[in-house]
Amino acid sequence: MFLNTRSKPMDLQFYETLEKRCELSKVESGRLHTYRNGFTGECLYDQLFDEAGHEDVLIYRDLYLQTERSVTQYDALIINDDGIVVNEIKNYTGEYRIEGGEWFRNDRQISENPAAQLSRATGKLIRIRNSVNAGFNISGRLIFVSDDFYLQTDDDSIWRKLVVRMDLKRYMRSFRGGHVGNKAQYIARLISERIVENPYFEADVDAERLQKGFYCGACGSFSLQKSRFHLVCSSCGSKESNETHLLRALADYQCLFYGKPMPSRSFMEFIGYRLSRRIVQRVLLEHCDVDKKGNQTTYSLKYRNFEEKTVKLQRSYKYKDYLTK
Numbered sequence: 664m665f666l667n668t669r670s671k672p673m674d675l676q677f678y679e680t681l682e683k684r685c686e687l688s689k690v691e692s693g694r695l696h697t698y699r700n701g702f703t704g705e706c707l708y709d710q711l712f713d714e715a716g717h718e719d720v721l722i723y724r725d726l727y728l729q730t731e732r733s734v735t736q737y738d739a740l741i742i743n744d745d746g747i748v749v750n751e752i753k754n755y756t757g758e759y760r761i762e763g764g765e766w767f768r769n770d771r772q773i774s775e776n777p778a779a780q781l782s783r784a785t786g787k788l789i790r791i792r793n794s795v796n797a798g799f800n801i802s803g804r805l806i807f808v809s810d811d812f813y814l815q816t817d818d819d820s821i822w823r824k825l826v827v828r829m830d831l832k833r834y835m836r837s838f839r840g841g842h843v844g845n846k847a848q849y850i851a852r853l854i855s856e857r858i859v860e861n862p863y864f865e866a867d868v869d870a871e872r873l874q875k876g877f878y879c880g881a882c883g884s885f886s887l888q889k890s891r892f893h894l895v896c897s898s899c900g901s902k903e904s905n906e907t908h909l910l911r912a913l914a915d916y917q918c919l920f921y922g923k924p925m926p927s928r929s930f931m932e933f934i935g936y937r938l939s940r941r942i943v944q945r946v947l948l949e950h951c952d953v954d955k956k957g958n959q960t961t962y963s964l965k966y967r968n969f970e971e972k973t974v975k976l977q978r979s980y981k982y983k984d985y986l987t988k
């Protein structure tokens with residue numbers, strides 16, 4: 664049983680949003696590719712676990728846990744009465760080699776060491792367990808979700824630490840018949856009390872680079888024509904309500920200038936003054952938390968995920984969206 668949803672990581676959201684509003688540098692494109700690839704792998708893992716069944720375990724996904732003074736990220740934690748199994752998910756493709764403890768792809772050493780990552784991650788959980796004097800097992804596996812992943816190694820002991828795609832469903836099914844009783848509930852509580860927001864995410868973008876205004880939700884074009892309650896895309900003909908555009912722009916702003924307070928004047932500039940202050944103000948008041956300090960008022964969107972919110976809102980909107988694809 665999944666205990667939480669897996670939402671798109673902030674870093675991925677950032678680069679996807681950035682790509683919509685400016686030309687990415689080579690480094691930025693590389694990062695977007697890496698984050699997207701990682702997230703695709705994690706979603707595939709979830710899907711395979713759904714197919715294999717997860718009734719006999721509790722699973723936390725994509726967590727940041729506070730342990731003493733550091734914060735550690737976990738792709739998946741599988742919990743039952745026996746304890747916790749850490750799954751570090753890798754969406755590697757191609758030919759890999761481990762030699763002398765170092766990882767290589769096509770003979771080039773890679774920047775991360777998955778086995779070391781896993782051992783750090785399990786080590787932090789052992790600290791948490793020991794700090795409360797609890798007795799349960801903690802172990803971990805590296806999960807390689809791609810069926811296009813090949814590994815050669817001089818260290819046979821590594822195979823016990825990893826699961827490749829061919830064996831993945833069998834591995835997931837091996838949790839069947841386990842117990843989720845008081846002990847598992849206790850472990851889950853121990854974990855949930857230490858969940859924190861991703862502290863490593865930093866958005867840093869030069870506002871000058873960004874294209875201002877609204878763009879089409881279907882094709883991404885910034886060429887939109889105003890009709891009374893909608894904006895109509897000149898490229899593909901999609902028609903989206905003013906609210907949809909404003910919510911998407913709010914989510915973009917929030918992501919690109921993460922953690923920075925948003926005065927309405929900055930937002931008006933961000934949307935290129937394409938809608939009147941009156942319409943914008945109404946949407947800000949409806950969908951944002953308002954923070955008043957002296958004569959400065961700033962807004963922050965109440966929701967984290969634009970897509971989830973707009974899907975729900977569509978039902979209550981007076982003015983619907985009509986996407987061509």
Ligand SMILES: [Zn+2]
Pocket residue numbers: 879880881882883884896897898899900901
């Ligand atoms: Zn369009």
